[in-house]
Amino acid sequence: MTRLVEQHQSANTLRFSTCGSVDDGKSTLIGRLLHDCKAAFEDQLAAAKRLTNNESVRAAGEEIDFSLLTDGLMAEREQGITIDVAYRYFSTPRRKFIIADTPGHEQYTRNMATGASTASLALILIDARKGVLTQTRRHAFITSLLGIRHCVVCVNKMDLVDYSQQVFDEIVSEFSDFATRLNVPDLEFVPLSALKGDNVVEQSTRMPWYVGKPLLRLLEDVHTGSDRNLIDFRYAVQYVIRPDLDYRGYAGSVASGIVRKGDEVMVLPSRKKTRIARIDTFDGELEEAYPPMSVSLCLEDELDVSRGDMIVHPRNQPHVTRHFEAMVVWLGERKLRVGGNYWVKHTTQSVRAKIESLRYVVDVNTLSRDPEAQGLELNGIGRVVISTVRPLYVDAYRDNRSTGSFVLIDLLTNATVGAGMLIERQPEDELPSAIAEWHDEVDAPKETSSADLVGSEERAARLRQKPVTLWLTGLPASGKREVAHALDRLLFEAGHFAHVLDGRAVRGGLSHDLGFSPGDRAEHLRRVSAVAKTLNDAGLITIASFVSPTRVIRSRARELIGEQRFLEVHVASPLEWSEARDRAGTYERARSGELLHVPGVNAPYEAPTSPAIVLRPDESGFEAAAKALLSLLAEGGFLRGPDSP
């Protein structure tokens, strides 16, 4: 007996979710498992026996409606449906089981996702008489979406189809076809009758054609050990333990990977490196820790580490980002709003976030995508782009369930309204970046520009010019573009190489996805600055013509392009003159309220405080203004004549 006690102490756990409706006999199946594994007690059975008045149960010659063992809340029994995730427990000598029992109706997609989030296996029920239904596909899709790698399809009510192998084979084939579009590597099928107990715990004698294992045996045998990520060490600090000044332990759970005493580690976001001095627990020090252990790490150096920080190995870091794409299951009553703000809770961080865009909404029944969808309704699933105010330390959900998952919380009601799973691709430049501020990536790799390969001196000598960006700023229609093109012509005539970057032209290509809000404008100009710098790196003179109305934006451009290569030019034609010659109708539309954020009309224009030169093309004409710029360049030593050394 003592041996039995110890065996139970060392057994491991399988957490699985069950999807299906009452009609599929799901409650009956779970009731049967609990009953046959003796997890249902006599008083509960007696209560169920008292309440049994289901005709089909009576007709089957059974005394107990097993579903009564599981349908907990009074409201559920009244409605005859299961409205929430219920957790059940049973064990065999080989394994302990935790069932997340979830309802199957369409309006309960959120419950299915909740139950699946902590499961390593999903049990999907199909009524043998009905075959693969829309609901079955939805279950399979959510299973795959939540990253569950093992799936057992229970073809139930085989007793009602005369235990027909043909019926079973057809269902297997139909489901398998559908499953090829999903990512469920381990798929098993069991023909069973929950009501009669066929192939649930014991091998059925009524289906000799089925050579596989009964359900319980499958659940006992499934190997889930290799599902865990033991490679990428991630440790989000939960709490700092400081009993006295000499001890500082960082409490947390090992989300993935393995950490050993003496390991070199890096703390995010500070990126400071140190070593693991001790791995502490109440029961003493450990040599190593692995998921899902809750431990306390002491570091060799005194660093400033607090809740929300993450400890990792320096050679294996998560992505540090403020922008990411994710599949989101919407749990809230009010629909997801694009442009809306929410809290994101990710590992031990809570940060404010904005929904930048909704790429598409998935129809869970057909798997088709609707890119035109305007919002995400309760139980909807969609792909969204999110920006956060502080960086998160993330991995793709398929690689790491812990650093790849997050929830969205409504700012006003505090309700948990969304469950997100990060998508593998992390291409920030592919994001439709309606991004409000410019961000300095903490760990952006140092750019290798082409200038590093062919020296800028060499290029300057060949082209007889030093690259520079002339940044023309001014009100809309103030004559920037005309001056820019006139200068381009003058430079060309003199044997130099320049290129004009003009707002209107660039907008159509580089920034066709952006609007004119302050945020979009900032992102547009960030892209332009990067291009201007690239042209300079190639040895060309860049003539950039952009309204660029704020000092902040222009100083960011200056930073990105480089102080030495940036000349700020104020095209200072007055508003009246500019408005009068505006053929694009910008001013008119702004004054009628049709256009917002037009500098000079309904948004401020901040004139440069110390420009390299101020031009007044309204007085001098464009040619004269361009000549003034040419002189500026010559005087600044950016141009050399054909004969100069």
Added chain:
Amino acid sequence: MNRYRLSHLRELEAEAIHIFREVAAEFERPVLLYSVGKDSSVLIRLARKAFAPAKVPFPALFIDTSFKFPEMYTHRDEYLTSIGIECFTYTNPEGPSLDMNPFDFSTQQCCSVWKTGGLLKGLTEHGVDAAFGGARREEEKSRAKERIYSFRDTQGQWDPKNQRPELWNLYNARRKPGETIRVFPLSNWTELDVWQYIHLEQIPIVDLYFARERDMVERKGLLLPADPRARPQEGEVKTVKCRFRSIGCVPCTGAIRSEADTIPKIIEELMVERVSERATRAIDHDQEGSMELKKREGYF
């Protein structure tokens, strides 16, 4: 094959420690509701593990119904003192003023004043925003759907339809002023898990759980302590070797006939046991769904 794989119990332990730390980090004034029972004894051990080598950063709270077993008061004082955990005791002043008891009133009325009322007032009194409890989902059908963070409105009431979804191990701690939570770190534990953990960890447990010769009366199929307040009839009292599977107030806690006088024997007994642990609680079967009704009022 089992390298880098935690056993079932250690996995449950890790999950509970994670929950303790989350709450300590995100709430202002947590307390641990300590009832002296086996579940709250496990809670205490887990809380110590979560913050070692520092002290547990919150106090325990004991809701006194005045009907607890004398052994429970002794065990509480000795055990908590020995491990250095501060414990507040709260008694609902309405209890004595109404002379509330389960003999002259119904068990529901008695529980509603002493337990539910005491708990709600005690939490308010101490300005508690998060109360750890030892409830487990396995115990009862309506608890099967309980969240780990169970939200209560400003009246301390539970609305089953308005609970937050809990995904992965991400717990949403955002709350409005006056809203509180009950936290259940043992949600995924079974009765057997609790006993195995007590055995594994050698956690001191009140003697009531062990089989002893005790004076009992048998009423409505329940074996109840022969407490003078229960006014036992002439010849009704008999000495029975029994133990308590779940402990609470003397008048309403039934015992089971048992020979299990050690923890391994209790575990063995449980493995063949066919009656659920709450079957010995008089209050639970007053009516179908009574636990759900109590929870809605603010009980666990």
